[in-house]
Amino acid sequence: MAALGEAPIAALDIGSSKVSALVVQKDDDGAIKVLGSGQRESKGVKRGYITDMEISEVAVREAVDLAERMSGVTVDEVWAGFAAGGLVSDVANVEVELGGHPVEESDIAELLAAGRAAIDREGQVVLHAHPALYTIDGVQGVKNPRGLHAGRLGVDIHVIAADEAPLRNLDYVIRSAHLGVRAIxxxxxxxxxxxxxEDERDLGVALVELGADVTNVSLHAGGMLVGLRSIPLGARDVTEDIAMAFGVPRRDAERMKCFYGSAMQSPRDNHEMIDAQVGASGEPMRITRAQLVTVIRQRTEEICNEVDAALRSLGFSGPVGRQVVVTGGGAELKNVDDYMGGVLGRQVRVGRPRGLPGLPDALSGPASATLIGLALMAAKGDDGLHDIALKEAARTARSGGLLSRLIRALKEGY
Structure with a gap:
């Protein structure tokens, strides 16, 4: 059995519906094992933004405490996810003169350094600055320019940025729980x-992250994230619709959606009855499954139409077989992939995170995609990251002065 030689890694996902923590460790062979996890209901977050510092801090502390107790280790710092709808994306192009000599590592470093001003976003923090395909003398689509002769070397850098204030709030909540932030x-x-x-990201795929309050739509091609749109709608809007339509408490509406809900109608729905309790008095009521599905379908159709519009704005076109992957907690709604596929006219599959040894069954579904992804990115280590801004953030966060150093590193250089 391989020794567990590296320090444990902690991931923290502060979502609109839940706060989740995960502690993993990488052994000497590079295999990742889950040591512990924790989860608490999130009440101080709306549309991905922190709206109540105190309540959010308590949820963070309790989720991390559960993960610590299960793993038997103390968490000092976390890789945190940011899911607010204010994320924006852009592509910056930079180019340098080479004079015809073969491209060396120093030339690529010079090129990326030249992108410092290009990725700067006034009043925003750059979370990701990911070099996409290179260009050699105007020829696009070069994955690895090293060793090639070139007069001019260029690169497209895909940038994801966010407003500073929501990031400060996220950072403050985590620090208030006596934790450091390794990267956001x-x-x-x-x-x-x-x-x-890997094939999907290389050939072209759209990822629809259907969260509780926000749906993020991203386009991936050439192994890179190349476009992003945020929609201020999510799975919790479906729950709210059910609660209002039938006069049931939100918890009952969520239960009805999870156990009986579907995005697709069935001939049996008219005959299947669902018991519910209305109002504070808990007066019993029975509805048909068809009534429930009708309410779910109305909001699901709206979200899918917004996703379709977002994909069109991102230029997601081409072969009919080009795939869409839907993930996040909303992807757990029965038949949502089939319904979305019908609206988009494309093949849609549910994106479930890859399994990790020791991962609880409760974290194996699409609702845990962000949490698992954070742990996987963290386990790569600084040298394994292709994301320049994230690598620099992880490097500088070790030396303290957390948010100010993070913002300065992301804005001033890599």
Whole structure:
């Protein structure tokens, strides 16, 4: 059995519906094993933004405490996910003169250094700055330019940025729970790490991260995340619709959605009855499954139409077989992949995170994609990351002055 020689790694996902923590460790062979996990209901987050510092801090402390007790280790710092709808993406192009000599490692370093001003976003923090395909003398689509002769060397850098204030709030909540922040990662990037295959990311795939309050739509091609849109709608809106339509408490509405809900109608739905309790008095009521599915379908259709519009704006077109992957807690709704496939006119599959030894069954579904992805990205270590901004954030966060150093590192250089 391989020795567990490396320090444990902690991932923290502060979502709109739950706060989840995961402690993993990588052995000498590079295999990742889950040591412990914890989860608590999230009440101080709305549409991905922190709205109540105190309540959020308590949820973070309790989730991490559960993970610590299960793993038997103390968590000092975390890789945290950021899922607010304010994420924006852009592509910056930079180019340097080489004079015709073969491309060396120093040339690539110079090129990326030249992108410092190009990735700067006024009033925002760059979370990810990921070099996409290179260009040699205007020829695009070069994956590895090393050793090739070139007069000019260029690269497209895909940038994901966020407003500074929500990041400060996230950082403050985590620090208030007596934890350090090793890096802050856009949730859609973490989810992609957990659920997309290498071929999908290379050939072209759209990832729909259907969260509680926010749906993030991202486009991946050439192994990179190349476009992002956020929709301020999610699975909790479906729950709210059920609660209002039938006058039931939110917890009962969530239960009805999970146990009886579906995105697709069935001939049996008119005959299957569901028991519910209405109002504070708990007056009994019976509805048909068809009534429930009708309410679910209305909001699901709206979300799918918004996803379709987002994909069109990102230029997601081409072969009919080009795939869409739906993940996040909303992907656990029965038949949501089939319904979305019908709206989009494309093949859609549910993205479940890859399994890890020791991972509890409760964390094996699409709702845990961001959490698992954070752990996988963290386990790569600084040298294994291709994301320049994230690598620099992880490196500088060790030396203290957390948020100010993080922001300065992401904005001033890599």
């Amino acid at each position: 990662v856009a949730s859609t990037a973490a989810s992609a790490e957990a659920v997309l295959t």
